[in-house]
Amino acid sequence: MPDDSARTGRRPAEGGHGFATRMSHAGRAGTRVHGFVNPAVHRGSTVLAPSCAARREFAKRRFDQFLTYGTQGGPTHYALEDVVAEIEGGTRSLIVSTGLAAIAVPLLAYLKAGDHCLMPDSVYGPARALADGLMRGWDIETTFYDPTVDEAGMRALIRPNTRVVYVESPGSHTFEVQDVPAIARAAHAAGAKVLMDNTWGIHHFRPFAHGVDVSIQALTKYVGGHSDLLLGAVTVNSEEDWRAVRGAASQLGQYASPDDVWLALRGVRTLAVRLKQQERSGLEVARWFESRPEVLRVLHPALPSHPQHALFKRDFTGACSLFGVVFQPRYSEADLCRMIDGLALFGIGASWGGFESLAIPTTGSITRTATSADLGGPAARFHIGLEDPADLIADLERGLALLEAR
Ligand SMILES: *Cc1c(COP(=O)(O)O)cnc(C)c1O
Helix, strand or coil, X not given: CCCCXXXXXXXXXXXXXXXXXXXXXXXXXXXXXXXXXXXXXXXXXXXXXXXXXXXXXXXXXXXXXXXXXXXXXXXXXXXXXXXXXXHHCCCEEEEECCHHHHHHHHHHHHCCCCCEEEEECCCCHHHHHHHHHHHHHCCCEEEEECCCCCHHHHHHHCCCCEEEEEEEXXXXXXXXXXXXXXXXXXXXXXXXXXXXXXXXXXXXXXXXHHCXXXXXXXXXXXXXXXXXXXXXXXXXXXXXXXXXXXXXXXXXXXXXXXXXXXXXXXXXXXXXXXXXXXHHHHHHHHHHHHCCCCEEEEECCCCCCCCCHHHHHHHEXXXXXXXXXXXXXXXXXXXXXXXXXXXXXXXXXXXCCCCCCEEEECCCCCCCCCCCCXXXXXXXXXXXXXXXXXXXXXXXHHHHHHHXXX
């Protein structure tokens, strides 16, 4: 791995520190900006070289030692890349424009015409759209599999041309926890790469300790944390994978605004404390839902009632504050919408990980082809923000009364 600590001002990571400490210290400006704590926003397209010969030399060693053009990012990007590599426990991270771009870049890095890809049925919807859209058009076939598959089941799904096994744990909307180490063993035995969307797990799931080759984060969510930016990160743990994803991102013209990157660096400084609070508030609201007669089940991996709770306890050190609620089948989708429309403290909107609470109905908007989309009743997804949980519960209690107000 090239040592670019001089370039980024990063001091080599010191082991043994807790997550909050690392989020306070990683990616600082170092010694290069007169002692100011934070990196500056470096905006730029042109990068000047001292001579023609130097420019030729820079181009040969671009990405590792030298910048030749703004699309390769700059010091602001490198600072966030260092932080995300620290969060994910990988060697190197790449910042791209959105979480979805962070999904597309490694898929396109490893797949070519004639290849086969495996994706969990519970995959993030726009990732499924990419597999069913552009990828299919390029003769890359994708099979969607039951996310609860075991090692033998995964071995049976793998074909001679399977190049990528994609995982997302827990799954979007339905929150199945995957046996990532077992899936990775089957994938690696067949020479396939394991790509993981680790947005829900953030630092609570260590992808590279569980057999993942490339980890994907939508920084838009908790890292940004304030619902005011879109960014993604692709993190790897080997030089070979770095070359593959860096090359693909470059060919695809991937770039992120340094202003957004700087905002994400600001988000990082409070990430540990926000996550801790939101995990606690999320569990409080989830447990409250579970105690209510209007609720059939709560889809939250940290609750003992979750079908893969044992896997969650084995592989995760904590949870974020996004979960699902399935209501009793006696309620209709219209009843559920009346409830959500009546909430005062929950916004109705996509995305999550910000400081504010959100609710959206999921019934009717999830696609499943390998498993059933029927959860047993109308369902909604809740994101718990930084409000007082007692206020959120009081609001939800008023909302539940609206379920019956036909
Ligand atoms: C939101 C989300 C993404 C994509 O992030 P964007 O920045 O909105 O493109 C990817 N994966 C998961 C699981 C998400 O929830």
